[in-house]
Amino acid sequence: MRLRQIYNSRHTICLASRPERYVRTRMSLLPIDIRMLVVFVQVTLSLVACFSPTFNEEVSLASLSKPKLNYLHAVSTNRISLPTTHISYFPVPAGSMGGFLGVTIKDYPKLYYLKGSSLKGPIEGGEPIPTIPGLESFYGFVLGNYTGQPLIVIYFPYLSNPSIGGSDLLVFSYDVASSSLQGPTIMKKILSDLAVSLYFSITDPSITANDLYLLGLQLRASILPTEVYIDTFILQKSTNRYYELSFRMDTSGTVSFNLNLVANRSSGITYLEFNSSPFSETTVGRYFYSPASKKSYAQVYQQGRYWTFYWDEERTLREIPLQGKVSTILSSGDLLCEDGRYGMLYSSDGRFQYKFGLGTLSIPYELYLNGTPTIVFTEVIDQRAEGGQLFYETYTLPTDDLSKLKE
Amino acid sequence: MVVGRLGMNGPIGKTFVMIGLLCVLSFLPLTLDKGWAQVSTTETSGLPNQEGRTEEPSYPVRKVMVFFRTEGMGSEESTIFYDSLVIFLQGNPYNKRIVEGLPITGPDSLNERASVSFRRACDSWFLVQVKKQADAIEVSYQLYDIPYESYRAEAKYATEFPSARDRSTFFWKPIREALRELPPLPKDPVFTLRGIPGTRVFGLPGGVKELNAKGIATFAAPTPATYTFRAEKLGYEPFEQQVLLKEKGGDILLVQRRGTLLNLDFSLLNGQFPAFYMGFFPIPNTLFLKLGLTSFFSGIGPFLANDAKFEPFVSYPLMTVDLQMGGYLSSSDATVRVYVGAGVFLRVFYSDLRTMLDPVLPFGGYPLIGVEYAPKRGNSVFFEYTPRIILLDTQTKGSVPMESYLQTAFFKDSLISGTSVEELFWLELISFRLGYRVRL
Numbered sequence: 001m002r003l004r005q006i007y008n009s010r011h012t013i014c015l016a017s018r019p020e021r022y023v024r025t026r027m028s029l030l031p032i033d034i035r036m037l038v039v040f041v042q043v044t045l046s047l048v049a050c051f052s053p054t055f056n057e058e059v060s061l062a063s064l065s066k067p068k069l070n071y072l073h074a075v076s077t078n079r080i081s082l083p084t085t086h087i088s089y090f091p092v093p094a095g096s097m098g099g100f101l102g103v104t105i106k107d108y109p110k111l112y113y114l115k116g117s118s119l120k121g122p123i124e125g126g127e128p129i130p131t132i133p134g135l136e137s138f139y140g141f142v143l144g145n146y147t148g149q150p151l152i153v154i155y156f157p158y159l160s161n162p163s164i165g166g167s168d169l170l171v172f173s174y175d176v177a178s179s180s181l182q183g184p185t186i187m188k189k190i191l192s193d194l195a196v197s198l199y200f201s202i203t204d205p206s207i208t209a210n211d212l213y214l215l216g217l218q219l220r221a222s223i224l225p226t227e228v229y230i231d232t233f234i235l236q237k238s239t240n241r242y243y244e245l246s247f248r249m250d251t252s253g254t255v256s257f258n259l260n261l262v263a264n265r266s267s268g269i270t271y272l273e274f275n276s277s278p279f280s281e282t283t284v285g286r287y288f289y290s291p292a293s294k295k296s297y298a299q300v301y302q303q304g305r306y307w308t309f310y311w312d313e314e315r316t317l318r319e320i321p322l323q324g325k326v327s328t329i330l331s332s333g334d335l336l337c338e339d340g341r342y343g344m345l346y347s348s349d350g351r352f353q354y355k356f357g358l359g360t361l362s363i364p365y366e367l368y369l370n371g372t373p374t375i376v377f378t379e380v381i382d383q384r385a386e387g388g389q390l391f392y393e394t395y396t397l398p399t400d401d402l403s404k405l406k407e
Numbered sequence: 408m409v410v411g412r413l414g415m416n417g418p419i420g421k422t423f424v425m426i427g428l429l430c431v432l433s434f435l436p437l438t439l440d441k442g443w444a445q446v447s448t449t450e451t452s453g454l455p456n457q458e459g460r461t462e463e464p465s466y467p468v469r470k471v472m473v474f475f476r477t478e479g480m481g482s483e484e485s486t487i488f489y490d491s492l493v494i495f496l497q498g499n500p501y502n503k504r505i506v507e508g509l510p511i512t513g514p515d516s517l518n519e520r521a522s523v524s525f526r527r528a529c530d531s532w533f534l535v536q537v538k539k540q541a542d543a544i545e546v547s548y549q550l551y552d553i554p555y556e557s558y559r560a561e562a563k564y565a566t567e568f569p570s571a572r573d574r575s576t577f578f579w580k581p582i583r584e585a586l587r588e589l590p591p592l593p594k595d596p597v598f599t600l601r602g603i604p605g606t607r608v609f610g611l612p613g614g615v616k617e618l619n620a621k622g623i624a625t626f627a628a629p630t631p632a633t634y635t636f637r638a639e640k641l642g643y644e645p646f647e648q649q650v651l652l653k654e655k656g657g658d659i660l661l662v663q664r665r666g667t668l669l670n671l672d673f674s675l676l677n678g679q680f681p682a683f684y685m686g687f688f689p690i691p692n693t694l695f696l697k698l699g700l701t702s703f704f705s706g707i708g709p710f711l712a713n714d715a716k717f718e719p720f721v722s723y724p725l726m727t728v729d730l731q732m733g734g735y736l737s738s739s740d741a742t743v744r745v746y747v748g749a750g751v752f753l754r755v756f757y758s759d760l761r762t763m764l765d766p767v768l769p770f771g772g773y774p775l776i777g778v779e780y781a782p783k784r785g786n787s788v789f790f791e792y793t794p795r796i797i798l799l800d801t802q803t804k805g806s807v808p809m810e811s812y813l814q815t816a817f818f819k820d821s822l823i824s825g826t827s828v829e830e831l832f833w834l835e836l837i838s839f840r841l842g843y844r845v846r847l
Contacts, residue, residue, distance in 0.1 A: 049678060049679055049707045049708065049709055049710055050677075050709055050821060050822045051677050051679070051709055051821050051822055051824045051837055052709050052721070052817060052818060052819075052820060052821035053676075053677075053680065053703055053723060053725065053817075054768060054797070054813070054817045054824070054825055054833060054835055055703065055723050055725045055754070055756075055765065055768075055817065056767075056813075056816040056817055057723060057724055057725075057756075057758070058816070059767055059812075059813070059816040060756055060758070060765050060766055060767050061758060063766045063767050063800070064760075064766050074807065341759075342759055342760070355759065355760060356760070357758065357760060360816075381807050381812055381815060382815070383811060383815045385819070386811075386814070386815060388811060388815070391807050393807070407760040407761055407763075
């Protein structure tokens, strides 16, 4: 029996030495487990949380609308030092005319003119312009001969109160021939120079500017490019009466009284009285008037959002649940609003109509171009952080074609 | 072709280069780890096994060790007799190999003689004793068969003293004829492998076996012995098995499990955005088709790249739908598996307006190379590199160059991972998935 065991064990050993066999082979440099661990730790620690996806919602939304707009021109700031915020661009809607660039630097306004990659200016404002949460520091509107001497009217809401003083309506011009930015060519105080001098001094001389408070102002396009309407919403503090007075200013700076909008809606009545009003002499709001619907709108920014009210010939103040901020009241009477990345169109009585993508686009104003109401769009491309320039591209769209943007 | 700048800041760029280099160096040797490698195939055991043919058993040659003792002879005479005996036996016609005893006289005990024989790979022994008496001589011999534990021949004869011629012609003939009594060793028994047709079996005597169309392959193997073999079949889990083969032949049933048909990936794109993929294997374990969703609704923000605006979590109204096809280059039971393939994807933008394809970069494709690590041959962690080429919708082009326009838009708060190519495509070089893969 022992012999058999010896034989068997010997035989098995012989098998192991056969020339054809399979064995496990491994790299001996470093165990694979350790190599994998090292790689994973390296990758995880070094790459994770470093990248954004190649996606930008605003760019995608803008690219939905841009192909449907008419490209007008582009300008760049040619590497000047500008603040990263509080920059407003007011394009001149003609050829390669560029536009005005309003900048607030350390609370002081500066105005440049951008044409191509050239930059003219700045012309500095003389008064501090504090930022008002939820509301722009200033509003601008272009008029005049767009290809020869475009003008810009700038309204500073914060300067409208007499207690602060200063001119709250300024006009600057850009002379194409001399490539020079000029102004302010006109400086006005809304309440004293327009409301009192052109209206109350005739209708009720007892009313002084100190008794008035400018709740809001709208710069509205005229079908004539040489003039602009200045619609005001004024509170008479002593009587809590609200006036809506419209003025007209031409390119020479001549301002004339246009209409008492209240009387225009309801003959014989020159002012409004609201039983319960969100407006007071401390309210800083925005005001719009639509000659098409003869409705007026006011927006106030409270509790982190815009509250919108409107009234008409019934003179009853109604709140309408608009989403976002009113950009402009279109010549059609519809309300064009912006809410973050989207534009929304509401009917004159506040009914939602449709939404469209804006993204990086913004809507500074509606103008009449060759007699056609046209919405102006701008897109800002800020590459200064990467050592590049600040670009503004301008697009236009006839107001009647706005529904093309509807998705 | 103009390829735009792939922006990497100095130190960070160097870091990435080092990481990439280390990754390449780490992965490079993986392909060398083949698991079962054939060391030598230059010789075989003489047991051909082609499909459909039954393995023929072999007859090992018997080896006989010859021990020799004398009485009444001097050492020189004894050597002469021994040499003539060995020479005469080596000329036997019975296919028996003769090995000289070492020592020639051999041990005294039976077991020790067997042991000495084994050490020289002999399976039997002769003990020949010659006694010289005057002019006569007496010869006795024993032939022992070790495996059968029995004496095959045992005899004694006496003659007159032989001359040299006698020693080379007939004197040793009775002993040589006794070799006829030594039967062949038992044949190697034949075993039958039964399994999935086409299965290849490594590690058994006779070389690689491949199961025929009936799922059968045979092989002969010396027994009793323990063998470890490995069975591989495309679409089935490879396995290694140790078997104890006894003297009699028999069947070896290969219990083969079908390979993975489905798997699930739970991963993070670029280590930031959750992705879920489901894979289907038309060829189990090997060829896969995958459908994946990557949501950007909630992800880890690029806080390492932008300390000033620390945002641990970010959200984008974007989702990608991926379709991948690829195959594994490594065996399914390897600890580290490498796979390659290609994929296409759609970028779905769910805006407040409607759900749509991203109007800027709507869809694209990518090659993929991945490596997964499964220490227990089951679920695994994986790293998959997918450099993406995304179609750039030309309608978005404005007056500003798209490359700088999109780089500005995409990478305000993070490192730049891509660039435009000729304003036709967007090339995203940094694109990878890290995750956990579950085999179903």
